[in-house]
Amino acid sequence: MTDKILHIVGGGMAGSEAAWQAAKMGVDVVLHEMRPKVETFAHRTGDFAEMVCSNSFRSDDDEQNAVGLLHWEMRAADGLIMTTADRHKLPAGGALAVDRDPFAADVTAQLMALPNVSVEYGEITELPNESNWIFATGPLTSPALGEAIQAETGADALAFFDAIAPIVYADSIDMDVVWAQSRYDKGETEEERKAYLNCPMTRDQYEGFIDALLTADKTEFHEGETAGYFDGCLPIEVMAERGRETLRFGPMKPVGLTNAHKPDEKPYAVVQLRRDNALGTLFNIVGFQTKMKYGAQAAVFKSIPGLENANFARLGGIHRNTFMNSPTLLDHQLRLKSRPNLRFAGQVTGVEGYVESAAMGLIAGRMAAAEILGRELPVVPQDTAMGALIHHITGGAEAKTFQPMNVNFGLFQPVDGLKGGRRGRKDRYKAYTDRAKADWTAWLAHFD
Structure with missing residues (x-):
């Protein structure tokens, strides 16, 4: 050489x-x-x-x-x-x-x-x-x-853990429940202002979702591993463990959004999905990195309004990062x-x-x-x-x-x-x- x-x-x-x-x-x-x-x-x-x-x-x-x-x-x-x-x-x-x-x-x-x-x-x-x-x-x-x-x-090698969010097929999302809107209608064009899909939750639905997150089967770390996370990519279960309202003030915050189907009703929480490809056939669940096991993921995420019949192109997961x-x-x-x-x-x-x-x-x-x-x-x-x-x-x-x-x-x-x-x-x-x-x-x- x-x-x-x-x-x-x-x-x-x-x-x-x-x-x-x-x-x-x-x-x-x-x-x-x-x-x-x-x-x-x-x-x-x-x-x-x-x-x-x-x-x-x-x-x-x-x-x-x-x-x-x-x-x-x-x-x-x-x-x-x-x-x-x-x-x-x-x-x-x-x-x-x-x-x-x-x-x-x-x-x-x-x-x-x-x-x-x-x-x-x-x-x-x-x-x-x-x-x-x-x-x-x-x-x-x-x-x-x-x-x-x-x-x-x-x-000593330093490491933290990263989690990956799931991706949903668009044709399996119930658009009679979900609506398209960017938070605060951001974007210069109509397409950009409707770049996200929004799944609304009532207080009871949110509380049930948090309960399901906290009790779901999760990936366990190998003996001797310390599960440190990068704060910008926390699994949703870890956020939920920090307090029941953490997600509602984080990725599930309901601000800047108006339910097109029920404009007079203010959602207690909102799950957002962002387009993942140019065809608009795939959407990823924003901020929903997870360490739940696959079976638990499907059950928990299908409890989200509008995703009851969701088909997943990819489920989430967790992996070790070295730096x-x-x-x-x-x-x-x-x-x-x-x-x-x-x-x-x-x-x-x-x-x-x-x-x-x-x-x-x-x-x-x-x-x-x-x-x-x-x-x-x-x-x-x-x-x-x-x-x-x-x-x-x-x-x-x-x-x-x-x-x-x-x-x-x-x-x-x-x-x-x-x-x-x-x-x-x-x-x-x-x-x-x-x-x-x-x-x-x-x-x-x-x-x-």
């Missing part, structure tokens, strides 16, 4: 983006993917960038939302994941949701079409001593590779301090979410390619969404309590001259995004 080749392990969001960015800079890339030879709990295909937990990239507001700003930065950098998501966008109010199967097929086709990208299928189980590598194996890092990383770093203690292990270029020829990207670094994972792939790919080409690049500006994430995972976070993190404005340095507090939040967020866009544009100019 020559030192001029970049090897990338993992064809998920981060690995796909890293391969795209490096190849576009003129570097030869070998993308290593263990699927479909080695299957995982969550994946169904061998396509790159397959979406498993959700089909949403969350808010697309690039002036008032940190993940929307991250969308903007990735688009400005010709990001593969974002530009492909835009081509396969589904109506979702103010969010960016995509038709997951065509999206993954498109990402795969674009990477395979690049003349300087080749693919090797098979599992990588060791950390190489030579050449340039990016490990973007994601939350489902194989046990053998996880052990190799642990042996190299000398640290590193990046503040102690990685430098500002996402290199392993003990082995600088190895970079890490994606969720394994301790960022959470599709967009954040792809963003770390974008940075790792560009940094690795620049190093191979002998080009020096300045540090990613901390006042950008990219830079705020990198700073957090490579030293900004407290190592002893490090946990997976979504991008958020709490990671940003304060803007001079703006007061904090609720009154100034809108202006403060706009100042964050204006500053970030200017700094990101200036950083990208180094690649021209």
